[in-house]
């Protein structure tokens with residue numbers, strides 16, 4: 001009997017669960033990055049077999065409408081045909097050279113053309129490396145050691161950034177992970193977002209020793225904590241008054257909220273900017289960038305060392321450049337904004353119709369977040385997120401998942417729209433959100 005006639009065995013086996021069991025014998029927690037393990041929401045992670053556009057198919061053969069989109073890189077959706085075609089051409093000419101090539105120039109030219117004040121770009125293999133290296137550069141340029149960051153922002157997992165606010169009036173940081181030396185954490189100060197008084201107080205005491213301030217201008221890693229423009233402006237002003245460099249971490253917002261990122265939205269130009277996610281078009285890539293006067297302090301020209309075997313990788317450069325080309329050519333951000341508005345209107349109508357659903361909808365462009373536990377007011381700092389958010393979200397998440405709508409498995413992660421999401425997909429999501437809210441809050 002030929003294989004074509006073999007009838008697939010009918011089985012009720014949950015292949016995601018079987019794979020996860022195997023994975024836990026091989027990978028700590030069964031994953032390569034912690035949130036993927038579903039520990040905050042419960043249940044079994046979906047093992048992705050394939051993904052196209054706005055959807056992926058898991059090991060059970062079930063299809064999910066995906067609002068995670070690999071946590072942000074896939075602004076054009078999964079497996080965009082033009083990106084795949086470009087990757088095919090480039091891969092056929094070699095996977096990595098460890099030598100300069102044209103692909104780096106094409107992506108760097110697109111970044112310089114899009115982002116204000118950027119004359120030079122250094123490529124890395126991740127966002128973590130980009131922020132870590134930008135901070136080293138700022139320290140090298142200023143000859144100072146102290147770093148200021150904000151609770152509610154995430155900048156990757158380098159030692160100096162895995163730091164939480166310590167106790168005391170003006171806080172020196174404490175490690176937020178085992179393995180981070182206290183001595184390193186103490187060089188990082190941590191303040192709340194959205195608080196001018198805290199900024200004034202910090203700079204009065206520590207401005208002269210501060211090398212850099214790093215902030216997500218659109219904080220999107222602890223919910224979506226949209227900042228007031230005046231606060232961002234005050235931060236830039238104080239940094240400059242005290243000779244510290246302002247680093248904007250646009251690893252999520254860069255090329256997501258517009259070609260000029262948050263700089264285009266707020267009309268503020270940082271001294272250094274970091275990119276990741278979209279700049280690699282789905283391949284491992286990061287970048288930090290700024291004016292020549294700063295970037296030319298990097299080796300080989302200057303005395304700030306930074307390097308990478310796979311930095312400027314031809315495939316990552318090609319996927320990134322093709323993605324930015326399409327974003328620019330098709331004026332994708334206008335379309336995404338319309339889709340974002342459709343989602344927002346749908347969810348706002350649901351919330352308006354159900355006064356006892358304790359959630360608010362936050363959005364900028366194609367980034368969205370449901371703030372559970374808050375009604376009619378969006379939190380602007382990590383400290384003001386409702387304590388019951390995580391528990392409410394876990395119920396909501398599970399209800400969406402059963403209806404094959406895939407959201408981030410954490411209350412503190414945002415959702416992403418891509419150009420592959422259709423109006424029908426958005427309407428489907430709104431309907432599912434309504435059912436899931438009813439399960440979460442009753443009725």
Ligand SMILES: *Cc1c(COP(=O)(O)O)cnc(C)c1O
Pocket residue numbers: 125126127128129131154155156157216221249250251252276277286
């Ligand atoms: C994802 C992210 C990073 C870290 O990038 P990786 O590629 O995961 O190392 C840094 N900053 C921000 C704002 C991010 O969202």
